[in-house]
Amino acid sequence: MKKLFLIFIVAIIYFSIAGCSSKKDRFDGESIDKFQKDIEDIDEQKPIETVTPAADDDTIIVWCITSELYDIVNKFIETHPDFDYKIKINSFATMDVDYEKLLYETLRKGHLSLYDFEVPDIYSVEMSYVARFTQGDAYQYSADYKELGIDVDRLPRDAEIPEYYVEIGTNPEGKLMGLGYHNTSGAFIYRRSIAKEVWGTDEPSIINDIIGPGWDKFFEAAEDLKEKGFGICSGIEDIWHMVKNSADLGWVLDGKLYIDPKREAFLDYAYKLVENDYTNNTKAWSDAWYQDMKGEGEKDILGFFGPSWLVNYVIMPYCGGETIGEGTYGDWAISNAPLDFFWGGSMVMARKDTKHKEAVGEILEWITLDTSETGLQELWASEEFYPGVKEIPAATKVAKRHENRMDFLGGQDIFEAYISAGYHTSGNNSTMYDVSIDGYWLEQVHEYVNGGKTREEAIADFKELVDERTDVVVE
Template structure:
C-alpha cells in the first residue's frame, strides 16, 4: 500500500511560486471545505471542467504525444506551426524541455483558475518518476468522477498504470496509452561471438539470474567487450524490486529514510563490474552511451523498456546495426517510464479531453494499430495478448516478436513500493554511491554522504545511522 503525504505534494507544486502567493487561495487544498477532503473532489464536475472552449492547451516535454495525436486521434490536423486543429478548436502545444517542465507546469496549474478560459491548461502529461506529486494534488481531474469515463472502459488497461495514477482518496487522476515493462536488449553478433548463439531462448537461459549474468560478463570481457555501458542503466532493475519504500511513513511528523537491501546490491554489483572491467563508465543519454549502441559499439547489451527499442536503439544502431539486436527477459522483472494524460482543473474543453483519453487509451483497435506501426507497447491487455500470439515480427529485432516477451513481463510490474520521494532520493543515491562505485570513497562513506545530502534536499526527512558491510 502506498502512503503519501498530501502536504508534501501540495508544497512541492507551490513552493517555488511564493512570488504569486496571493493566488493560492484560488486553488483547492485539503480541508478547505471543512470536510478533510479536497475541494476539487467535493465539487461537481461542472465546477471544475466545462465545455465550449475555442482553444485546447496541452503541456508536455517533447513531441511524442503531438505525434501520437497527429497519427492516431481522428480529426486532428497539424497546422505546421506548432499548433493543430480539432474541428473548430485550435490546439496549442506548450513544449518545455524535461528539466524545466515541472516548474513551468506547476506555475501554470497554480494560476489556471485565474486565467481566461482560452489561456488555461486543459490537458498535460506526466512521467512515472513524479506522477504522484500531481495525482495527490487538486490540480488534476478525477478521470471517472469528474470526466465520466467508466470503469468498464478502463478495464483492459494494465492495472499498474492505474495504480500509480490513483490518489490516496482512490481517485484515478490520469490514463496512459502505453505500458513500459523492461527487457534486456543485446547485440546478436556479440552474443554469437561470446556464447556461440544469438537465440533469445538460449541467451535468456544464460542471463536468467545475476550469477549467470556475471558469468556472461566475464566471458564477454575476455572477448574484448563490456557487458554494460554504465552503472546507472542497471539501477531500475534493482530499485523496481525493493521490498520497502524510500520513506517509512511520509504522513508522519518525522518521516524516516530507509535504504532497501536491493539498492545496496545494485551498488555492490556495479562496484564489482567496474573493478573487473565488465562495465563502461557512460551515463545514460551521453555520446558514449549512444555510441555503444551503434554498430561500432563493443557492449553486449542494454536494459531497455518498450519505448527504448523504437525511440533509442533503432536510432543509435543505424543502418549497419539494424537487425543485429534481440531481446530477452534478463535476470529480473522491471519497468521504466511511461507517460500519463491528465485533465487540468479549470479546463473549458472537458468533452474533448475525455475523447482524447478514450481514443488513445481505451480504444483497443486504435492502440493495436499504434503498436503495429510504431512498436510502442500500448496499454491494452487483450490487444497485446493478441499481438503476442500473432505472427507479428520486428524487422529491427531480426524477426523477433518482442511483444510476446513484453506481454509476459507487464503483469509482473509492482507499483506498491512507489512513493513521493522516489525521484529525488534515487538521484541523490545514485550520485553519492557513484563515488563508491568509481573508487573515490568506501561504501560506508558513500552511505553517510547519501543520508546527509538526502535531508538537505528534503529537510522534513530524518534518518538513523546505517551501517553497511
C-alpha cells in the first residue's frame, strides 16, 4: 500500500522571488535580534547532550541552503511514491542568517530550540565551507556514506565523479562524508570576436593552446591582446580560483597558517596583470565586472574563468541581450583554462545520529550517484528536472550521454566543453577556514597591486588578520 508523503515547510520562512529582501521583510527586528543572539550565546564549552529531535519517528528532516536542494527533494518525493517516510524541509535560501554556524551548533548539540528548527537528517553545505563538515571540527557529527548503505567503493568510480568532490568529501579517516550533484569544474569563457581579431580564429581547441597550459602562455596571450587594445580578463580575482586550486597544500598545516608558494605567487601574477594593463582592474561581482560581460567596460575583455553556472546564471543574463546580435549574446565560447580548477557548488550530507540511515542513504544515493534513467543525475542533464534547462551533472558518466549546443556559445556543446575541465583538480588543499582566509588574502593583494602597500606589508597584514580573527596559529 502506498504511503502518503507530507511536505512541511517551516512557516517562518518567507520565500522572496529575488531572494534579496531585507531582514524586516522576513522577521520583525526583535525576532531577528533574538535569533542571532541565541546562536551567539551558545556555550561551546558545555558538554554535548544528545537530544531526541521533535520530529515523528517516520519523518526525515532536511535543511537546505539553496533552493536547488528544496526542488531536488521534492522531485525525489514525486518520483518515489512508495517511499515509507514523511519529509519535512527547512529552507534557508532567503533567510539572512549564518547558516554555517547554525548548522554546526545544531549538529554539535543534537538539538537547537530556535523557531522549532529540528535537527536535520539531511543537509546541504556550500563548497566554500564544506571542509568544516567533512574534515574540520564538525566532521564527527556527520555520517559517512558507507554507513548509510551506499557502495562507496564502486559507485563514485562507476559514475566518474570528479576527484575534487571525492577528496573534499572524504574525512581524515578516509571515509566519504558528502558529494555534490552539479559539475562545478572551471574553464575559460571567451569572446569569439576578440579571439578572431587577435589570433585569426575562435576555435576552442586552438584557443586552448594559445592561453595555456601554464602561466607563461597565459601572459603571452595577454600581451597579444594588449597590442590590439584588449584585456585578457576583467580583474585579478578572475584568476584566483586557478591559483588557489593549484596549491599543493591548504591554508592551514598542523594548526598553523601556511602560505603555499603557488598561492603566494598570486601576488606576482596579480601585480603583472595590473602593472601591464592586461585587465580593467575590476573586482568580482562589482558593476564594472558585469559591464565587461556586455562589452561596455573600459576596454573589451577576452573572457572570464568559471564553471557552467557562471555561463548560465551570470554571463548570459548580463551579456546585454537575449538573442544573437544583441549585446555579446552568441559571441562566446569555452576553452580549457591554463590550469584546472573548480568553483562553487554544494554537497549533501547526513547527520551521524539519524534514526533513518537506510532511508537517508536512499535519498543521497539517488541525488549524487544514481546514474540510471530515473536518477537525479539523468534528470538534471535532460531537461526533466527544470523544463528547458540542461544542467551538467557531477556524474561524468551521465554527462557523456548528453549534449547541449547553445546559441549563446555560437552552437558549442557546453557539456563537451566542461566534461574534461577540472576533472583531475585536487580538493586536498581545502580547509574549514577558506572563506575567511581567502577574503583576507584577496583584500591584501588588492592593496598591494594598487599601490597601497608593499609586498612585504601586504603579507604581514594578511598574517595579522588571520591571527586576530581566527584560531589558526600564525608564526
